[in-house]
Amino acid sequence: MIKTLTCIECPMGCEITVEEENGAVKNVSGNSCPRGKLYAESEAVCPKRVVTSTVRAESGEMVPVKTNKPVNKNEIFKVMDIIKRTRCRLPVQLGEVLVKNISGDADLIVSGNV
Numbered sequence: 001m002i003k004t005l006t007c008i009e010c011p012m013g014c015e016i017t018v019e020e021e022n023g024a025v026k027n028v029s030g031n032s033c034p035r036g037k038l039y040a041e042s043e044a045v046c047p048k049r050v051v052t053s054t055v056r057a058e059s060g061e062m063v064p065v066k067t068n069k070p071v072n073k074n075e076i077f078k079v080m081d082i083i084k085r086t087r088c089r090l091p092v093q094l095g096e097v098l099v100k101n102i103s104g105d106a107d108l109i110v111s112g113n114v
């Protein structure tokens with residue numbers, strides 16, 4: 001299978017072609033640097049994303065949150081369900097961990113002071 005994707009590792013946005021066979025990457029082309037090759041290999045076999053959202057504080061305010069590492073795309077609904085059920089107490093600080101290991105070794109952290 002051949003996939004074409006746009007590298008999001010830097011603003012150049014190179015169009016990269018990945019040849020995949022039986023779940024393994026056979027060839028990567030179109031990348032202008034090694035970062036693009038790593039991105040394409042990961043995206044083709046196990047795509048990941050940083051999840052950003054909000055958590056409701058016990059007092060009602062919305063607190064911006066994100067995962068501190070990208071999580072597997074097939075885990076995003078599970079992560080969003082946990083986020084929906086999570087509550088925190090104010091004040092919170094930028095970088096504070098709200099849910100340890102929300103997916104694998106990724107934590108849910110506060111992404112802005114409230």
Ligand code: SF4
Pocket residue numbers: 007008009010011012013014030031032033034035036037
């Ligand atoms: S392949 Fe390299 S240069 Fe091209 S968008 Fe990705 S990181 Fe940037």
